[in-house]
Amino acid sequence: VWFSLSASSQFVLKQARSMVKDMAALLGPKKLLAQHVAYLYNAVLLPRLEFRLQTTLFSESTIQSIVKPMFSVLRRKAGLATTTPLPLLFLKLPFSIQNAFYRFLSSHIASWQKIFTHPDFKDFALYAISYLQGYLGAESCPTTINLEPWSQILETLEKLEYICACSVGFSLWTLSYELA
Template identity: 95%
Template sequence: MAALLGPKKLLAQHVAYLYNAVLLPRLEFRLQTTLFSESTIQSIIKPMFSVLRRKAGLAATTPLALLFLKLPFSIQNAYYRFLSSHIASWQKIFTHPDFKNFALYSISYLQGYLGAESCPTAINLEPWSQVISLRTHTLFNSLLFSSRLNITWSLPIRPLRQDLQPALPL
C-alpha cells in the first residue's frame, strides 16, 4: 500500500486516514488467528509511516510517538489495536456459554503443554516465549503480550485438568 501511495499527490491527513480506516482494519481481519510481536507488526507498517513522514514534511528520524499524538494525525497504534482485538475475542469465547467447553479445553491444553500446576493466566509465561511452537499459538501470545502490558485476565472458568502430563506438541 505504501508503494502505491508514495507517488500520489496526497496530504498527510489523507495518508493518516488511509492508515487508520483502510490498512489497520484490513490487517486486523487478516491477523484474526495470529498475534504477532510488536516488532513484527512495526515492520509491517513501517513503510506506511515513512510515506506519512514524507507527506507531512517531517524528518525520517521523527519519533513514532509524535505521529501517535491526537493532533494533527490521530494515528492508531497497530499493536495495541490488534492486541485489544485478540483479548476481546478470547473474552467472548471465555464468557459465551456455547464456547465454554472449547475455552476449558484451550486453557487445559495450554496448561498441560506448559506443565503448569495452575491456570496459565496466573503464571509468568516469559520462560516459554522462546519456544518456537508457541510463537504462533494465539491464546499463548494473547496471554503473554497482555501480561507484558500488565493486563490481567479474570477468567470465569477454571481448567479442570488433573493430569499434568505434557500434552502433544503444538
C-alpha cells in the same frame, strides 16, 4: 482468514507486508496531505490488516516492521525528517495514528473473550486451557485467578472519578447567593 498448510506464520507475514507495501507505493506519488494518509492508514489499511491477522499475533517489533512503509509515506507527506520518532506520530494531533500492535492485540483479546463467554464454547475453552496448564506444568492459569477483588477496586475508582469530575464541573459554575 488466510491459512497455509505449513504451520508457519511466514505466509501471513508476507501477505501483510505485501499489502502495506502496495498501499504505500500507491499513496506515495499521490498529492495527498499527511492527514489524508493518516486517515487511509487508520480507516482502510488497519481494518484490512486486522482481518488478515486475526489468526496470528506477531510481536510489536514485527508489526512495526510491517507498517513501516506507511510511516515513511506519512513522514514524507508531513515534511518530517526520516528520523522523527514514532511516538510523535501517535500523538492525537495532528495525525491521530493508531498503534497497529495495540489494535490487533485488543482484537485478539476481544475474540478470546467471546470464546470464553459464549455458552457453547466456554466449557471446551476452559478444558483446553486446563489441559495446556497441565501439559506445560504451569502453576497458575488465567482461569484459576480470581479477578473479583480487582473488579471491586475498579468500580470504586470509577465512582471516585465520577465524583471528582462532578466536583470539578460544579466548581466551574459561578453561583451567587443572596441572603434575604
